[in-house]
Amino acid sequence: MERHSQPTYHTKESKLKAKTKLTILKLGGSVITEKEKPLTPNYKAIKRLSREIKESNIKKLVIVHGGGSFGHPIAKKYDISSGLKNEKQLLGFSETHMAMVELNKIIIESLLGEGVPAVPISPLSFIINKSGRIWKIDLEIIRRLLDMDFVPVLYGDTVLDTDLGFTILSGDQIASKLAIELKAERLIFGVDVDGIFTGDPKLDPSAKLIENLKLSKIEKLNLDFSVRGFDVTGGMHGKFMEAFEAVKFGVKVFVVNARKPNLIKNALMGLPVRGTLIEF
Amino acid sequence: MERHSQPTYHTKESKLKAKTKLTILKLGGSVITEKEKPLTPNYKAIKRLSREIKESNIKKLVIVHGGGSFGHPIAKKYDISSGLKNEKQLLGFSETHMAMVELNKIIIESLLGEGVPAVPISPLSFIINKSGRIWKIDLEIIRRLLDMDFVPVLYGDTVLDTDLGFTILSGDQIASKLAIELKAERLIFGVDVDGIFTGDPKLDPSAKLIENLKLSKIEKLNLDFSVRGFDVTGGMHGKFMEAFEAVKFGVKVFVVNARKPNLIKNALMGLPVRGTLIEF
Numbered sequence: 341m342e343r344h345s346q347p348t349y350h351t352k353e354s355k356l357k358a359k360t361k362l363t364i365l366k367l368g369g370s371v372i373t374e375k376e377k378p379l380t381p382n383y384k385a386i387k388r389l390s391r392e393i394k395e396s397n398i399k400k401l402v403i404v405h406g407g408g409s410f411g412h413p414i415a416k417k418y419d420i421s422s423g424l425k426n427e428k429q430l431l432g433f434s435e436t437h438m439a440m441v442e443l444n445k446i447i448i449e450s451l452l453g454e455g456v457p458a459v460p461i462s463p464l465s466f467i468i469n470k471s472g473r474i475w476k477i478d479l480e481i482i483r484r485l486l487d488m489d490f491v492p493v494l495y496g497d498t499v500l501d502t503d504l505g506f507t508i509l510s511g512d513q514i515a516s517k518l519a520i521e522l523k524a525e526r527l528i529f530g531v532d533v534d535g536i537f538t539g540d541p542k543l544d545p546s547a548k549l550i551e552n553l554k555l556s557k558i559e560k561l562n563l564d565f566s567v568r569g570f571d572v573t574g575g576m577h578g579k580f581m582e583a584f585e586a587v588k589f590g591v592k593v594f595v596v597n598a599r600k601p602n603l604i605k606n607a608l609m610g611l612p613v614r615g616t617l618i619e620f
Numbered sequence: 621m622e623r624h625s626q627p628t629y630h631t632k633e634s635k636l637k638a639k640t641k642l643t644i645l646k647l648g649g650s651v652i653t654e655k656e657k658p659l660t661p662n663y664k665a666i667k668r669l670s671r672e673i674k675e676s677n678i679k680k681l682v683i684v685h686g687g688g689s690f691g692h693p694i695a696k697k698y699d700i701s702s703g704l705k706n707e708k709q710l711l712g713f714s715e716t717h718m719a720m721v722e723l724n725k726i727i728i729e730s731l732l733g734e735g736v737p738a739v740p741i742s743p744l745s746f747i748i749n750k751s752g753r754i755w756k757i758d759l760e761i762i763r764r765l766l767d768m769d770f771v772p773v774l775y776g777d778t779v780l781d782t783d784l785g786f787t788i789l790s791g792d793q794i795a796s797k798l799a800i801e802l803k804a805e806r807l808i809f810g811v812d813v814d815g816i817f818t819g820d821p822k823l824d825p826s827a828k829l830i831e832n833l834k835l836s837k838i839e840k841l842n843l844d845f846s847v848r849g850f851d852v853t854g855g856m857h858g859k860f861m862e863a864f865e866a867v868k869f870g871v872k873v874f875v876v877n878a879r880k881p882n883l884i885k886n887a888l889m890g891l892p893v894r895g896t897l898i899e900f
Contacts, residue, residue, distance in 0.1 A: 352693070354716075360723040407685070424768065430737035430768070430770060431732055431735070431770065433737075433739070433770075434728065434737060434738060434739050434740075434770075435732060436730060437739065437740070438725065438729065438732075438740075441721065441725060441740070445718065445722070448714065448718060449718065451709055452714055452715060452718075455711070457711055457713075457714060458714060459713070459714050459717065459744070460717070460718075460721070460742075460745075461742070461744070461745045462740075462741070462742040463744045464727065464739070464740075464741070464761075465745035465761065466758075466761070467745045468748040468760065468761060478746075478758060479750065480756070481744075481746070481748060481780055482640035484748070484780050485780070488704065488715075488780075488785060488786075489707070489710065490710060493851075500761055500764050500765070500768075506768075534731060544888060546674075558815075593649070607797045
């Protein structure tokens with residue numbers, strides 16, 4: 341009787357709901373690597389975050405991670421982001437990608453070790469940029485992986501570019517693009533600060549965390565972020581320009597400190613956490 | 621005057637010629653790994669072959685390598701090739717892929733070390749199969765890499781499959797597909813035997829190497845190959861079924877012993893080498 345009282349369209353609706361409840365988690369390079377030490381992963385943070393992802397019990401998730409001290413120093417050395425200018429860069433292009441593959445491998449193995457069915461998808465292998473922006477991307481494999489309950493894992497990477505020859509595609513741009521194209525409910529940026537402040541909290545003691553940021557009011561705020569080290573893909577300002585793109589398409593964007601234990605776990609579970617929620 | 625006496629279409633023709641002179645090199649898993657020892661690369665062979673590829677000075681080249689003792693044991697353990705049957709396989713699917721990523725990394729680093737601008741392309745990230753055969757593949761990135769004088773490197777891999785959920789895609793199938801779709805001039809199989817024999821040379825002392833194999837005569841020959849160990853992707857017979865597909869499309873297929881020094885180098889240079897040439 342119970343089965344009969346439940347019409348088919350309810351099942352369909354709940355399936356649809358489950359599909360729309362996708363979360364994109366961007367893990368910043370400064371969280372998962374020792375940003376000042378070349379090619380040095382932060383194993384402790386990677387292990388803790390893998391466990392938090394497992395414990396959150398989240399079902400539909402795509403992870404995108406940054407390059408930190410893996411991708412950036414080599415990309416900078418060979419000047420990859422501004423495009424192909426000479427033959428010497430060819431080896432540097434591949435070396436930069438290989439550094440990212442290495443970092444990705446550490447993250448995938450950590451996730452698998454916790455029982456998260458993470459599958460790496462190489463941006464270089466399926467994305468083409470045009471003047472630095474994603475121009476061609478086929479999401480069928482990622483959609484199918486999600487349908488099978490895999491957790492696709494992408495990363496900031498070297499990619500081909502129709503105008504520049506090649507370039508660097510930031511994890512932030514990928515995360516935002518995926519959130520828009522896959523109609524994600526939420527895009528969570530796990531960063532190394534507590535969120536977006538009214539000023540630089542290290543220089544200005546009166547700087548306050550903005551807990552709710554309305555995109556329509558953005559012009560009026562004096563936004564400042566504590567940016568450490570270097571980041572060829574744009575640092576915090578670049579990150580939030582990408583985030584705003586997703587916000588415009590109705591994605592809820594959270595900025596959360598991934599260095600502090602359990603914030604990512606709680607954010608994935610939908611529990612309230614200290615950070616910045618960006619909405620239109 | 622010289623410039624005027626050389627009409628534009630000649631330039632175009634030579635460009636076209638350069639483009640059609642693509643070579644696909646398949647390196648067998650039994651050549652680049654210790655096939656009987658799980659997860660053991662044959663560093664000596666990898667280094668020698670990287671140097672041979674560099675020394676051949678070949679310009680338009682795609683490399684595809686097999687899994688050997690990296691991909692196969694894990695794929696077998698989780699029964700990946702016959703498709704998705706239970707949730708436990710999800711981790712095994714990813715573990716199999718990661719083993720291939722690890723082997724590929726060793727090969728890429730060896731090639732880069734010799735100055736070959738090798739770029740890894742992950743089959744899992746851009747190919748979808750249907751009942752075990754390649755169903756969806758976009759070759760734009762590989763074409764663009766070749767235009768920029770990169771050497772794309774692919775490998776036998778775990779891929780999604782519209783009917784099976786997922787499966788194993790052999791390096792042989794990839795190599796043959798690329799040869800056909802990219803209109804390669806040659807497809808060279810670097811294997812651990814001298815070529816195709818009239819019988820098993822280890823069991824039958826009268827077995828002779830077939831130097832020229834006409835596909836149209838294939839039904840009449842008693843083909844036997846020395847197959848060692850196990851190969852979930854089909855072994856020698858599977859390999860030549862893939863090769864024959866390319867031959868039908870006009871690709872010249874060579875089977876050469878990649879364990880013997882300089883045979884791959886000479887084959888890449890177009891010099892005569894002992895082996896089997898397969899034609900229609």
